[in-house]
Amino acid sequence: MSKDILNLQLWQIGAAYVFIALLLVIVRRRGIGREREILIASIRMTLQLVLVGYVLVYIFESTNPLMTILAVGVMEAFAIDNIFKRTKEKLSGKLKKIIAFSMVTGTLTSILYFLFVVIRIYPWFNPQYFIPIAGMIIGNSMTGISLGVKGIAEGMRNQRALVESSLMLGATPARASREIVNSAFDSAILPTINSMVGMGIVSLPGMMTGQILSGTSPLIATKYQIAIMLGIVGSVALSVILFVILGYRTFFNQEDQLIQTDN
């Protein structure tokens, strides 16, 4: 059995597009009317991955740490923008700043700890490790913060009367929003916790699968998977807690009043 991965010829990839054709036939036959979206999604997926493949090859070949930093910066920027777009609630400028701050601080702390203390990569900017690991940590934290934003914004909107009632009873803004903040945090970290529960049984995680495919021993892949999962938990928790404890405050003004939403 060869340890090297089989390279794919162009025609082999082409053959895989049979699955898209199959999907298109089903959708067309049943009159579901999703052909456009399926085509666009397939084309986007293809172009984006080809592009990112070349970019990664370029970065991996360069010995300039700035390339790695730039790549992580771009990932952070896309992730933050994605959070803004995903949220259906109207976000104040202040809240957006807090989202960006929590995202960058939470993920960078975890990424740096993970790479320098846990894995101990060499050289420090080694893009082969830095970029995929940063990607996983940033991606998961992005989902976490999105859920946290949703939790806080919805909580503050739906429970406005309750929060104001607590203020009338002499509660500080922190006390008045504690339940909303806690439940936002809880709902933000729950998917990450749940994914740990099913891991290895319900699904083989993507990174582990990738390492195994590329010829790494499943035991090494397992060790990496455990470590990265812990790193993800840490980063999600850190960025979400930063976000919620800073974010609730934007719903109150200097006078500890709930900010009126109608102006």
Add this chain to the structure above:
Amino acid sequence: MYRFEDVRYRDILNIDRLTIHENLVTSIVGPSGSGKTTFIRLLNKLISPDKGEITYKDKRLMEWDSVELRREVVMLPQQPAIYSGTVKDNLLKGLLYSEREPVSDEVLLEMLESVKLDKDLDDNAELLSGGEKQRLALGRVLLMEPEVLLLDEPSSALDDKTELIIIEEVVEYTRRNNKTLVMVTHSNRIAEDFSDLIIRISPDEPVQIREVSR
């Protein structure tokens, strides 16, 4: 106790000059939409005026710490919120939020009796009727022994009995303990019967103040 000078709030309130006295029962009356609720929300700094100045105990409201003020000037809104949990949890919420020591179950039971709420401390508060919830919220506020009590009249549509119980109870509390009460009411009758001072506000006319001889 409170002094208003040249106070404007959006296009809702426009008060040139007004004083609310200590140890009195003051009623705020006026047509619906005249800003009565807005008026009392200014008193505990749930909102701040756009213009003008309000002083409380000779200190400008701006200089009061809002949370500290609200622990002294407690408001009972028209539709008080009930927190999930028991009757007891709800009664103790005000003391908890204002960072004070809880009181014993005996005190709580006495309070239930004085607000005429025939329930157990362990009952689920969310299952109470609208009127019962309002009496529970009143008990919660009275336990805080506020210096100034702000009452936005309970909607009488709910039940007449509750409305009267609440008003009698807050007036009793105010007079017995030499506290100050400011209440919003739509009913001239209630204002005449219970208050020392009636303030009539309406959007287009200047504020009218009338003393009621008792």
